[in-house]
Amino acid sequence: MYLYNTLTGRKEEFTPSEPGRVRMYVCGPTTYNYIHLGNARPLVVFDTLRRYLEYRNYDVLYVQNFTDIDDKVINRAREEGVGALSLAERYIEEFFRDADALNVKRASLYPRVSQHIDDIIATIEELIRRGFAYEAGGDVYFEVEKFPAYGRLSKRTPGEMRAGARVEVNTAKRNPLDFALWKAASPGEPAWDSPWGPGRPGWHIECSTMALKYLGPGFDIHGGGADLIFPHHENEIAQAEAGTGCPFARFWLHNGFITVNQEKMSKSKGNFFLVRDITSRFRPLAVRLFLLATHYRSPIDFDDTGLLAAEKGLERLENTRRLLREARCHLSPSNSSTGNGADGAVLAGRIEELRREFMAALDDDFNTARALAVLYDLAREINTYLAGMTGQEAGVVSKAATVFEELGENVLGLFGSPRQQADDNLLDGLMDIILSIRQEARQRRDWATADAIRDRLKDLGIILEDTPRGTRWKKS
Incomplete structure (x- = not known):
């Protein structure tokens, strides 16, 4: 590393x-x-x-x-x-x-x-x-x-440091670059007793x-x-x-810095955005993905476009995670031999190959942007396998789910806390019940009920997709 x-x-x-x-x-x-x-x-x-x-x-x-x-x-x-x-x-x-x-x-x-x-x-x-x-007069300075x-x-010369430092005019200092270790108390400020009189620490110490x-x-x-x-x-x-x-x-x-219109975000410039405000408009985990989608040493220019892209990227990953959970629910080790062994072997090999690429990206100066791209590649490979008509092998699906969770949540932290994941599991369970009721209506040729369920879910932001292998759902 x-x-x-x-x-x-x-x-x-x-x-x-x-x-x-x-x-x-x-x-x-x-x-x-x-x-x-x-x-x-x-x-x-x-x-x-x-x-x-x-x-x-x-x-x-x-x-x-x-x-x-x-x-x-x-x-x-x-x-x-x-x-x-x-x-x-x-x-x-x-x-x-x-x-x-x-x-x-x-x-x-x-x-x-x-x-x-x-x-x-x-x-x-x-x-x-x-x-x-x-x-000096109740203050203490580092010389x-x-x-x-x-x-x-910082690789700065003394002259550059004098120009760049936030130095107050203070005749008690021996050198303008000397900085406070202890500040004498001013009236009305919190203070603690010290050998130099009441005061409080400087920032750096x-x-x-x-x-x-x-x-x-x-x-x-x-x-x-x-x-x-x-x-x-x-x-x-x-x-x-x-x-x-x-x-x-x-x-x-x-x-690196976060910039707004190529200017460093800061309170003094009035161009800063509170996390509390951003997460009222965008999903918090999409904000996390947005921050990881650029190499940590590079600047990020903040705009809604990047956050909207992060939300779509997060939805792609969550969709793969949900498909894996659905597949695991419908498969067991006893039917692991019913799938296409060749396809399963290919995916199993790709999983290991992509895990190595993911780790290589993070081993190279912690390149989360590249690691995230590898995770998207893994999601695409898994989706292709799960969409196949020949069935899946339980062992391969389990391996895919384990590795996807390790990289996406354990390392990148993109799938949420245990409480958030518990909420996701509850939603999965409720959707299983709803889709089962809708499927029964379709089998009775009660198209009005089936369509009403689909339309009501769409109003709530959940899209149903009827496929030859059954109905799938995703958040819009």
């Missing part, structure tokens, strides 16, 4: 530092609003990477933080007249609603900044002790010039501290959006490596 490492600027073979186990940290949201599509992309990308690593039999320790105390949280709480931590708690709950809708698996751990203040203070004290940080490797991740606490130095993968490379991830590396003397993370993976 090869992954593009932002730190080295090239694809490298990935092997975890501990055999059979992957330690992975992904930056989570600042909890002051609902998540937007730009937030959702790393959620889906790294959830899918985690799923694939587990499919390859790795035990994955996956940590994602919540920044529940920050300038944005404080300002929003002040606007709403509520406590900052109370506001953050509300948006953490809303985060899980959106993440669950996108079929994002729960992380192993969700550490919060507010619960790790003592750890953060200890990290800052160690940086001061080692000569990498200094106190960038003391860390010669600064800029290694929290991730370094929590990643090291739960994963240790030299963990395997650190992920996030490309917008975090500088200054956030650059600063994380500086803090962590200055404080421990050890490499921080081995592989740095960054997903």
Whole structure:
């Protein structure tokens, strides 16, 4: 498996530092609003990477933080007249609603900044002790010039970093690039006691501290959006490596931006779209497919056309999955020899061939776009086999169903949570009953009843197809 490492600027073979186990940290949201599509992309990308690593039999320790105390949280709480931590708690709950809708698996751990203040203070004290940080009027800053490797991740020169950094004019700093580890409390803001007086952590120190606490130095993968490379991830590396003397993370993976009319989606430009709003118009799993249909390092230009295409693509995959379930219900191992052995052998071979192609795509810098194309190929091969008039073999159908579920749901997460799948199973059962009643009406030549059932189902968005092998249904 090869992954593009932002730190080295090239694809490298990935092997975890501990055999059979992957330690992975992904930056989570600042909890002051609902998540937007730009937030959702790393959620889906790294959830899918985690799923694939587990499919390859790795035990994955996956940590994602919540920044529940920050300038944005404080300002929003002040606007709403509520406590900052109370506001953050509300948006953490809303985060899980959106993440669950996108079929994002729960992380192993969700550490919060507010619960790790003592750890953060200890990290800052160690940086001061080692000569990498200094106190100034109740604030504490990291001294960038003391860390010669600064800029290694972003590949920026000091001049470029000064131009690109969000630096406030502050005469207390020794260097404009020095960044806050601890901020002295302002009136009315949440604050915690520290050796430098009441205050709260800076943005960057929290991730370094929590990643090291739960994963240790030299963990395997650190992920996030490309917008975090500088200054956030650059600063994380500086803090962590200055404080421990050890490499921080081995592989740095960054997903590309989402653009709208070729402009980066962002709150400051007012061109961002909340996941909550998008999923009120499009199916959440189609949104997930939309985000996976482009290589994770490439930009995605957001528009309704792409989401409509994703909905159609999802319907194709769900139709194959439903046909497989129907076929398994009507076949048993005892009749497995009644099918066309030659056709079954061909499909069985193609299933293995396409599974290898699927894994090869993900092994080549996690190319979900190519893997998705392979899954469509597999669906087409399965549909052709199931449409054959010579019958199917139970063993082949079972193998097809197992592999299709593994790749489509276990890895890509496109078929939903167990609860969503239970709803699908209930719908399948109800449709079996309805189609059985309709078939009895057709056998009685009661065409009016049969047609009425068909038309009423069409009004509900379910299309019936009468074929020589029986009636099939699909969602429109």
